[in-house]
Amino acid sequence: MAFQCQRDCYMKEFITSVVSCCPAELKQEVNGKKEILKGFNVILQDTVLFPEGGGQPDDRGLIGEVPVLRVTRQGSDAVHFVSSPLEVGQEVRVKVDWERRFDHMQQHSGQHLITALADTMFGYKTTSWDLGRQRSTIELDTPSVKAAQLQELEEAVNEKIRSHVPVHVQLLSLDDPAVEKVRSRGLPDDHAGPIRIIDIEGVDANMCCGTHVTNLSHLQVIKLLGTEKGKKNKINLIFLAGNRVLKYAEKSYSTERSLVSLLKTGPDEHVEAVDKLQKSVKLLQKTNLSLLRDMAVLIAQNFKNNPERGNIFTVKHYLADSFSWNNCFICFKETLVFLTVGEEKGPGLFLLAGPSGPVAELGPRILEILQGKGAGKNGRFQGKANSLARREEAEALLRQHHSSQEE
Known part of the structure; x- marks a missing residue:
């Protein structure tokens, strides 16, 4: 089954009805401590709130005026955890936290694009990825990526963004021969319904349940921050997409202004100024x-x-x-x-x-x-x-x- 959030990833509100509501508990971590929150699991006729899956975190939002604290998938159902009960059969308006959703769409579609081109250009396969709160990482099946390759890859992904490449969603039956031609890391054991394919026109076709942009231009820009050593013989590629790049630039500029004030030098001289300060501190500590x-x-x-x-x-x-x-x-x-x-x-x-x-x-x-x-x-x-x-x-x-x- 495809939920409304998968059929139309840009829909922000949706009217549906409550199918079931039963007492439940949610395990969560607050300030490093594990807590158990009592509440209710709610299943709706359909939903615009995406349940966690495909490496993408779940959505947040409201059912009526009740905040949704977690959304998970159980078979063909999306289970919404809320703190207050909802009446079975009642009609409700479901609203998605759009800022969070669109951020996830940009990062997820960005990952598909980077993964596809890293494979096409250099033969580097993606083995996993993580959509983090501030930055995302792609685990590549290679021990290293050269700086020149990183620059070439960044230029290539942003060229695709500037080319306004469409992104299509296809629903295929499990026995469709086309399923064999798309990238996939396998289906979950409790999968039900048609196979969902995310097709970046002329670039990549990948089996995925997540929410995505309809055109690469909606990604705005992708910045590859660099790489970190990953698991044995693998490397983690760190990236930002869309609004995260703008926030990163704003934060970097704010830091730059603060350093100008503290160091009394221009941005191009910050590294040299800090190096001199560190040497002075070491000398003072020795004295x-x-x-x-x-x-x-x-x-x-x-x-x-x-x-x-x-x-x-x-x-x-x-x-x-x-x-x-x-x-x-x-x-x-x-x-x-x-x-x-x-x-x-x-x-x-x-x-x-x-x-x-x-x-x-x-x-x-x-x-x-x-x-x-x-x-x-x-x-x-x-x-x-x-x-x-x-x-x-x-x-x-x-x-x-x-x-x-x-x-």
């Missing part, structure tokens, strides 16, 4: 590290030369090189040295060094106070602290232990 090490040595010497230094010494620093500080203070065999590195109330590093007995006893307790992870042996206990806000409690524990030993 800063040297100063921190010198400061650590001076503090350690001052403590060592102090006749009233006692048996506990605590040091806290925000931007210290912990290795240098550790080496300066662990030489005090009879002194408990407690060092922390990091912001006053944030995460950081800590070290407890000194006599092996007290260190072995107090190290785990300090670890618990600082809510961290660590370990120790031979008079040295160190690790990461999740919160240095309780540093004073750790110091109090050390003093309390020292007082008890003197008694």
